Amino acid sequence: MSAQPRIWDIPGGIHPPENKAQSTARELENPPLPARLILPLLQHIGSRTKPVVSAGDRVLKGQLLAVTDGKFSCSLHAPTSGIISAIENAPYPHASGLHEPAIILESDGEDRWAELQPTPDWRSLEPVALLELIDSAGISGLGGAGFPTAAKLLSRPDHRIDTLVINAAECEPYITADDMCMRHYAAQIITGIQILRHILSPEQVLVGIEDNKPEAIAAMRAAAEGEPVSIIEIPTKYPSGGEKQLIQILTGREVPSGGLPADIGVLCQNVGTALAVHDAVVLGRPLIHRVVTLTGAALERPTNVMALIGTPIHELLAFAGLQPERLHRLVMGGPMMGFTVDSAAPVIKTSNCLLAGTIDELPPPPPPLPCIRCGLCAEACPAELLPQQLHWFALGKDYPQLERYNLFDCIECGACAYVCPSHIPLVHQYRAAKSEIRSIELQHSRADHSRRRFEERQARLEREAEQRERDRQARAERAARAKAAREAKAASEKDTPAPVAVAPDLARIQAKNSTLTPEQKQLKVAASTARMALQRARKQLAANPDNLDLQAQIPPLEQAYADAQRAFEQATSQEGS
Structure with missing residues (x-):
């Protein structure tokens, strides 16, 4: 060694007091096979899994129930054999208390394995x-x-x-x-x-x-x-x-x-x-069970169990001898970073501890007092942050300052709140501030996405209008050439000189188009776009004459087209003068 x-x-x-000896006095135990398992489709960071079974299907232990959906996802397997009774929203172990989509598995009591493929080599x-x-x-x-x-x-x-x-x-x-x-x-x-x-x-x-x-x-x-x-x-x-x-x-x-x-x-x-x-x-x-600590003074026999994923929490607490009259708060995880859960929720892959605490173990926090700037929170912070400053910025919702002071480096361990003599719920404030910042960033991201889509659409409409204008000019030129050719042919048949009046017209068209400034071209495109929008609205109204919304759209579109056309005409007339 x-x-x-x-x-x-x-x-x-x-x-802090360790309180670990209570649950290590016994060997690792196996609780009874649950009659009903609740298997949430989300038991990890990332996206939910997609079920590959349906209600009424019979499954074996270890059989695949849901497949991954994307890179950050984890497949889900049957912890025992039985029948899928439903796929529905069910209690979920989360601080929010909200339900999550889950596969409900009714055990058949046989605990029969599906065929496995071990790889000893x-x-x-x-x-x-x-x-x-x-x-x-x-x-x-x-x-x-x-x-x-x-x-x-x-x-x-x-x-x-x-x-x-x-x-x-x-x-x-x-x-x-x-x-x-x-x-x-x-x-x-x-x-x-x-x-x-x-x-x-x-x-x-x-x-x-x-x-x-x-x-x-x-x-x-x-x-x-x-x-x-x-x-x-x-x-x-x-x-x-x-x-x-x-x-x-x-x-x-x-x-x-x-x-x-x-x-x-x-x-x-x-x-x-x-x-x-x-x-x-x-x-x-596959991962279908894990070791879970069952502890707290509200249990008669604290212990550790190898629990099947999906086992309802109340069944494990009953196995450890829960005394309901003593239970004040049920926490998943430890007292520092854990959260309160409902005993109807199941054990999931991240459930390492169930703490059934009495009021003496987990007393309600006293009312917070004003910060006295003692600095103990900064001394206790393992990430070397400034909790006191983060506290003030969180109260003032100064999110730029929170990010500047590295709020997201906080691991939410609770050390700052543990030593705070004023009992300020610092971690709760930081967690709320993080959530607000993420929400704002998401809103900005969505707004930027919408703005980019609008700008791309406007650019596309302008390109289409310009292309239509070029196509119209090309058609006019072709028509002028065809007319000139016809007149020349007619003149030659009459043995008379061909008229030359078309050439000046073609030259005038080309000169007019070539003398438009970029601003005039933009105004012309805007007028064309407004005209097309008005035409589309009129067609829709013609097909639905009783539609009040369409009727209300026509006047603003007519006014927009008139303004755009007037702006273009004014720009060209000023250039000509």
Whole structure:
């Protein structure tokens, strides 16, 4: 075993009570098979999946239920065998409390697998083939926002990944899902990491684990013996499990503002994702379950379970002995970054913890007081932002200043609000400001798109009008030549000199057209466009004489045509005078 590699410190950070021992007193458990599973079509960052099944279909465990829709999407598979009863809006674990389209699966109790295609000799496969297996298994990140794993592994060509970081820090209080995962599946996790190494070919692989997980560290080091994987014990500090923060701790590199880890040659994956990669490649099993922490003082027996994706939350709470009279607030995730959920919602791929807290554990926040400019928030911020300034700009809705002070570098860890003596809900203010800025940017984007479409349409109409004018002039010239030819022929037949009056007419037409200034040509095109618009409206009114809207359009169009024609005539008359 090599010596402990060097580690760096991160700015800020806090040390809230860990409260992890409650849920690690028991072994990893398997709850009863649910009678009904709710499988939302959106369980990751990106676009919803598209169902390939219908109500009434019978499916097997592991069978494909919904396919990806675009690059940033993850397929969805049946966690057990049964019948699809509906595809409809259903409860969804999100802070908004809104429902999402979901596939409803009624279990038949048999838990029969579909035919799997394991790949134990995965080393013989090319990276592209392994990426296809990971993509088809529907794997998304199990430790954060749920970024599709295959898409994350496909870095841009200009990105050379020299360091693979495995995030096993699990810094949030109460959550022990990754801890128990490493204790029970260390060998499989190391195999999953080796598969990721085979795909990326990094120079080094670093696994960061906080030092409050001695059993997990021992299990991982034993499993990684002889492998080119460094198991690094890091000091316990929140939020060391943030992606950018862990990269800085393990490598000393800082992800640039607004940038990605790949910009500095690093790619980060969660330890649970590595286990899912092992299952997908070696066993041929899609992502249909995950380890979930069930904790909080409102539970009689806090524990960790291997839960099927789609299991209703209330069934898992009942398995852990929920005491409803003690439950004050149900949180998905930890107390720092989690959010309140309805127990009717299901577990999804990003659900790592269910915290059933009492009023003593999760008391309602006291009323906020004015900021006293103590600076504690700035000291605690791991992103080295100025939370106090962001607070004032957020209150004043000064969005340019918020962006200038790098609001979007905020990871919403809650450290600033945790140390604030005035109990100001800073993270809520930042989250609302981010949403407002995104909404404004979307509106501007749509307005720019509409403006470009209008300008392109106007340019197209002008080009068409100019082309019609050129065509008309060409027709007039051809008609003049034909008339001259006819008259010349008639004169020759009468043995009289051919009339020459047409030539001056043709010359006059050509001279008139050639002497128009660009401004006069533009006015002429505008008049032609207005005339065509008026003609179209009159035709429509003739076909629908009782249409009041069409009747109301005629006078403004007539006036627009008259004004455009008058402007053109005035411009030409002034030129002639």
